[in-house]
Amino acid sequence: MATLKTNTLTGTSTAGSIAVTGEGNSTTTNLQQGLCKCWVNFNGTATDAASRDTFNVSGMTDSATGNYVVSFSNNMGNANFSGVAVQGNNDATNAGVNATSAVGHTASSASGIETSNLDPASTDFQQISAVYHGDLA
């Protein structure tokens, strides 16, 4: 068995671009492009929208009811990254399945999340999760 010992993997043509064989073995996908660059689980009803667990998040801001800002530790390369969020509550009788969330951003350093009920009125939810994909700076 061949074993490579290293602390860092770097692309040869482009340092930040490594190809990986896909599941079907007929094509490749890009390692860096496929990696989630940030994720967060936070409590929208808590003071300051306290996060439970995160990756690449430097802080949360509770801007208003159902309105939050996720700030990144390592910024994205631009504001054109993809951000998707979903929300719900802890008890099934008051679940958030009929609610909506929206993600918007105009900066590379942060993203806004808005959650609302069916009215639609801005609403805080207990369980809010978001994932971000795109280019790191």
Add this chain to the structure above:
Amino acid sequence: MSNLLVQNIKHTNNTTSMAIDTSGQVTIRGEGSATTTNLQQGLAKGWLQFNGTSTAAIQDSFNYASITDHTTGDYSSTLTNAMANNDYSVNISGAGADFIQQSVTTSATRVEVYNTSASGVDVAIVSKTAHGDLA
């Protein structure tokens, strides 16, 4: 291009980080070190942000080649490298959207954005991610 034939990638302290099987699938050490996870399965196979106002325009993307603006709030995005089946996971958010409906084929995903009156609406920022098996 140089090729390195290897089955394991370890830290210099001898801790295994990745193992590569005969089909090229990579098993990678988990954060808690108690389990491993599959690298390919964990990668997003596509992501996209587009502006749905006026004629829909892709702002940035990975593995999405183009977008079609069918009508108000109704858009299709075509994958460059197709998925293996229609069973992959697609997640979508739209800034200002009240309801979102989606449908998928192996080569494209379609999103319809509505307001509370069930009327299609164009919104400025729509994001989606796709996870699943590449063809």
